[in-house]
Amino acid sequence: MRHARSEIDRTVVAAPRLEQVQEHPDRCEIPIPPTVRPDPEVRYLTDGRTMNDDVTSMIVTASLTTGVVRATHGMRESVRLVDEILKLDHVEWETTLSVGDVEFRRTKDGPFPNHQLRISVRPSAGLAALNYMDHDDPLMQIANSFNPKRPLPNAILIFNGTTGSVFPRTAVIPVADARNALIEWLETRKRPTCIEWRPYDAY
Numbered sequence: 001m002r003h004a005r006s007e008i009d010r011t012v013v014a015a016p017r018l019e020q021v022q023e024h025p026d027r028c029e030i031p032i033p034p035t036v037r038p039d040p041e042v043r044y045l046t047d048g049r050t051m052n053d054d055v056t057s058m059i060v061t062a063s064l065t066t067g068v069v070r071a072t073h074g075m076r077e078s079v080r081l082v083d084e085i086l087k088l089d090h091v092e093w094e095t096t097l098s099v100g101d102v103e104f105r106r107t108k109d110g111p112f113p114n115h116q117l118r119i120s121v122r123p124s125a126g127l128a129a130l131n132y133m134d135h136d137d138p139l140m141q142i143a144n145s146f147n148p149k150r151p152l153p154n155a156i157l158i159f160n161g162t163t164g165s166v167f168p169r170t171a172v173i174p175v176a177d178a179r180n181a182l183i184e185w186l187e188t189r190k191r192p193t194c195i196e197w198r199p200y201d202a203y
Contacts, residue, residue: 023055055192056104056188059200061104065093067163071103075114075186082182086128086175090120093161099189117185120157120167121175128178131193143197144171145181 010045044136062070064089072078078099085095098104098113105112130145144167147153148161152169159165173195181192 015078015110020105026145042152052165058099059099059101059103060097060099060186062095062097064088065095068092069105078186079183082179082186085119086121086179089123090158092158094118094120094158099186114121115189117182118159119182120159120177121178122155122157123153123175125153126175127153127155127157128172128175129171130181130184130195131159131171132166134191134199137191140191140199141202142198143191144168144200145178146170146198147173148196161186 058074058078058129060070060072060081062072062081062085064070064085070081071083085097088095096120097117097119098115099117100113102111114136115134115144118133119128121128128145131143133142136140147170153172155169155172157167157172159167177195181195184192184194
């Protein structure tokens with residue numbers, strides 16, 4: 001059953017459209033979205049974890065490009081989900097993920113995450129692009145993956161299926177790098193350091 005796109009999805013809608021990327025492949029204007037309120041019943045630490053920091057309690061809540069909502073428990077299940085996502089061709093919709101000690105968005109009243117990792121993948125080309133939002137990140141509250149190599153990959157990856165906006169080509173990186181970043185994110189629950197990022201106002 002297809003799901004309704006969530007509130008946090010709708011807050012980031014100003015990514016460039018296809019024609020803008022073709023004219024300016026190195027530019028992307030994305031505004032800081034309004035803060036998403038954490039669940040008041042859960043005691044969050046500053047990095048998005050709750051007071052229960054056991055890796056076995058980790059829950060990943062994912063809204064897949066296929067329209068299916070998934071929740072995985074523990075590292076092993078979550079890594080399998082990552083590998084599944086990286087094999088999906090993201091043509092019309094992106095995939096969004098959040099990690100915590102609770103399953104987010106169980107009801108219309110929450111609980112809500114204060115972070116989100118957005119990914120789009122083109123498996124046939126071996127390419128992906130990431131966007132990360134974290135309202136507790138003091139350096140970059142919202143950032144795109146960044147590919148320093150030139151020439152840039154010739155791939156257009158969906159950023160937001162609701163608006164039809166796409167990632168800037170500078171955000172497109174090899175799938176292997178995207179996988180490393182996702183695994184690091186599962187382990188640290190912070191913006192991964194194994195790839196480069198650029199804040200929204202640097203494009």
